[in-house]
Amino acid sequence: MALDQTIQRLFLKIRGAVQGVGFRPFVYRLATELKLRGWVHNSVQGVLIEVEGQQEQLEIFRQRLEIEKPPRSQIHHIEATWLDSVGYKEFSIRTSETTSASDLGIKSLKSAIVLPDLATCPDCLGEIFAPSDRRDRYPFTNCTNCGPRYSIIKALPYDRRHTTMHDFPMCPACLSEYTDPLSRRFHAQPNACPDCGPQLELWDGNGKVLxxxxxxxxxxxAQIAEGKILAIKGLGGFHLVVDARNRVAVQQLRQRKQRPHKPFALMYPSLAQIRSDCMVSELEENLLRSPEAPIVLLHKQSKLKFPCEDVSPRNPYLGVMLPYTPLHHLLMAILQFPIVATSGNLADEPICIDEREALERLGNIADAFLVHDRPIVRPVDDSMVRVMGDRPMVLRRARGYAPLPLTLPPLMPRGIKGSEGILALGGHLKNAIALGFDSQIFLSQHIGDLETIPAFENFQFVISSLSSIYEFQPKAIACDAHPDYRSSQFAQKLGQQFKVPVIPVQHHYAHVLSCMADNQISPPVLGIAWDGTGYGLDGTIWGGEFLSIAETSWERVAYFRPFPLPGGEKAVKQPRRAALGILWGIFGERLRSLPNSKTLQAFSAQELNAIAVMLSKHLNSPLTSSVGRLFDAIASLLDVCQQASFEGQAAMELESILDQGIEASYEFDILGEVINWSPAIAAILQDLEYQLPLSQISAKFHNTLVETIVAVAERVGTSQIMLTGGCFQNKYLTERAVQRLRQEGFAPFWHQQVPPNDGGLAVGQTIAILRDISAL
Incomplete structure (x- = not known):
């Protein structure tokens, strides 16, 4: 019998975040409502749909797909093809194996987007606290709107057999939900219940089940309430948990974890309790309650007595999050008080994801271990966000955000056709890697500092794991220009293995490009790249850079006057050494005669003699233009921080004491391309002698840095200004710079989804290769 010629068939290939978010049942319901026939299924490229019906109804179907899509889905591109009708009798949801991309003549490169892990949705939350529900108090409850994704997936397409839930066969009740297109658990891959899913166990330090x-x-x-330290296996790894109110317990955790000063993250039972301790804006509330559920930096209430000072020493901010898994919700419902919930690791090591590994690595820290038998494929830390200029800025990009891709900025020149096959390996600190292909950049989760062997092994695992998901092979490899970084050395090894070019990218150039990509900005721009350390093209350590980026070139147009860092790497953890380098640059040998110098008093006479020899003979005293080290120097001069136990401590403490009501700034000179800080340092020393409050000196120093930005911007004349690098994690510095630049008629841009610190370098490195010019 001949087919009805008025019936047409529409084939759609939908790319974006459309797997694991209830997209197929949404398509099924929409097609059924419009009385269309055909099928939908997941593929390695996204979601494929064939629908037959009257053309008018098909057009309505296509329009409503984008308008009414599930809230957690993202449609990046729809490719439509009109075909002859084949006579489908109904609309069905096919399994992923039924129709392959190759059967349809589609390129086989995997490009379906892997979703991040998502916080518990309101529906699931209601079920775990409903005594009549079969999932009452079940800590692994989830649906297509929430639950684990990236932390459990092994391969694409996103099907249960490709996740760590493969070894948990569903019971009849769960299977019924899983196969019902009208259920919110239709093809929810981690779907489970107490009868068929993962289970909890509490172990002692020897692995004995308690x-x-x-x-x-x-x-x-009960053990947390008693003051014990618990290691708890969560979504992307272990947390170390203590009662945040218990000073002895918090101090004990600091001692065992070897983390003397760095702030701990807190988890609160409710938003109301957070408000009692912190100031929370509407935007910050939305972030706390979002499906990403990051740690949000919040300003403490002025009269805060709790949590104890040991949680966040000498810092007006607390890193706070709400429960984001059923396990956390159930635990916090019992406790009803805030807990420290810090990464389950030792300093500079990745978080533990396996319970047996945790017994070994965390055995000297935790008193007991709450574990479960759902395997975690890859470690995923909690993300961290700070509101800057009424916008969220992601400081650590991991759970909830990674590995969602970024699209390339418009009009970006492509150095490699189709932007396929770029592997960018980031830097040495706050490492994250990126895959560039299909006009997108897939930025990995936060990996961390590559200081230890376990950290470096995790770095290699993330490269292998993310590449494996997408069956990715590089055509070019980007790395930092520093030849001694482990990531750069590994890039050379991979280059030989894959027989592809390895392209070093200057550190601060990558920072500026990452900010451009984050804001979808094309050249020309003036980039302000300020951080602690970056390998400079002139053999010095850069970090106070002003870079002009044109369409096919870039150049360094201004920088801070370099000063020596006695002891090199030692100076990174000893702000007093940076201060000595600054003072030597002004006074030379005469610095010993400075009256009442807190910096000089921080050294013994023997130490001063040794360092004076180093400086006079230029021994192990590399020059730096770093604003990060300049922050260190001022913190030492003001006796705010002489020795640091974590990166950025001195700058954080200097920011924490400033008086935001001060508008004054210090003088500075610009000599050619060099910004001379000598007048400002001399004025700071004078203010110290006159005993001006440290809060005012700190504010004037911050304001001076902002005025250097404005002065150079006016000299260069480019309207688009990028603020990037670790120094722009400083809220006052960033917001004041934005304000002043706008006052002078410039268009400032700062980071949002890509971290301003070295966690965003891989994005900039990818863009550098695509620009098809010398990355150096």
Whole structure:
């Protein structure tokens, strides 16, 4: 029988975040409502749809797809093809194996987007606290709107067999939900219940089971309330948890974790309790309650007495999050007080994801271990966000955000056709890697500092793991220009393995390009790249850079006057050494005669003699233009911080004491391309002698830095200004710079989804290759 010629067939290939978010049941319901026939299924490229019906109805279907799509989905591109009707009798949801991309003549490169792990949705939350529900108090409840994704997936397409839930066969009740297109658990790959899913156990330090199921959770809460340190296996790895109110317990955790000063993250039972301790804006509230559920930096209430000072020493901000998994919700419902929830690791090591590994690595820290038997494929830390200029700025990009891709800025020249096959390996600190292909950049989760062997092994695993998901092979490899970085050395090894070019990218150039990509900005721009350390093209350490980026070139147009860092790497953790380098640059040998110098008093006479020899003979005293080290020097001169136990401590403490009501700034000179800080340092020393409040000196120093930005911007004349690098994690510095630049008629841009610190370098490195010019 001949087919009805008025019926047409529409084939759609939808790319974006469309797997694991209830997209197929949405398509099924929409097609059924419009009385269309055909099928939908997941593929390695996204979601494929064939629908037959009257052309008018098909056009309505296509329009409503974009308008009514599920809230957690993202449609990046729809490719439509009109075909002859084949006579489908109904609309169905096909399994991923039914139709392959190659059967349809589609390029086989995997490009379906892997979703991040998502916080518990309101529907699932209601079920775990409903005594009549079969999932009452079940800590692994999820649906297509929430739950684990990236942390459990092994391969594409996103099907249960490609996740760590493969070894948990569904019971009849769960299977019924999983196969029902009208259920919100239709093809929810981690779907489970108490009868068929993962289970909790509480272990002692030797791995002996103390309790199981809900009893394990109740006993865990009891031990936390007693002041014990618990290692808890969560979504992307272990947390180390203590009662945040218990000063002795917090101090004990600091001692065992070897983390003397760095702030701990807190988890609160409710938003109301957060408000009692912190100031929370509407935007910050939305971030806390979002599906990403990051740690949000919040200003403490002025009369805060709790949490104890040991949680966030000498810092007016707290890093705060709400429960984001059923396990956390259930635990916090029992405790009803804030807990420290810090990464389950030792300093400079990746977080633990396996319970047996945790016993070994965390055995000297935790008193007991709350574990479960759902394997974690890859470690995923908690993300961290700070509101800057009424916009969220991601400082650590991990759970909830990674590995969602960025699209390339408009009009960006392509050095490699189709932008396919670029592997960017980032830097040495706050490392993250990126894959560039299909006009997108897939930025990995935060990996961390590559200081230890376990950290470097995790770096290699993330490269292999993310590449494996997309069956990715590089055509070019980008790395930092510093030849001694482990990431750069590994890039050379990979280049030989894949027989592809390895392209070093100057550190601050990559920073500026990452900010451009984050804001979808094309050249020309003036980039302000300020951080602690970056390998300079002139053999010095850069970090106070003003870079002019044109369409096919870039140049350094201004920088801070270099000063020596006695001891080199030692100066990074000793702000007093940076201060000595600054003072030597002004006074030379005469610095010893400075009256009442807190910096000089921080050294013994023997240490001063040794460092004076180093400086006079230029021994192990590399020059730097770094604003990060300039922050260190001022913190030392003001006796705010002489020795630091974590990166950025001195700058954080200097920011924390400033008086925001001060408008004054210090003088500075610009001599050619060099910004001379000598007049400002001399004035700071004078203010110290006159005993001006440190809060005012700090504010004047911050304001001076902002005025250097405005002065150079006026000299260069480019309207688009990029603010990038670790120094722009400083809220006052960033917001004042934005304000002043706007006052002078410039268009400032700062980071949002890509971290301003070295966690965003891989994005900039990818863009550098695409610009098809010398990355150096």
């Amino acid at each position: 309790a199981g199921g809900d009893r394990a959770l109740v006993e865990t809460a």
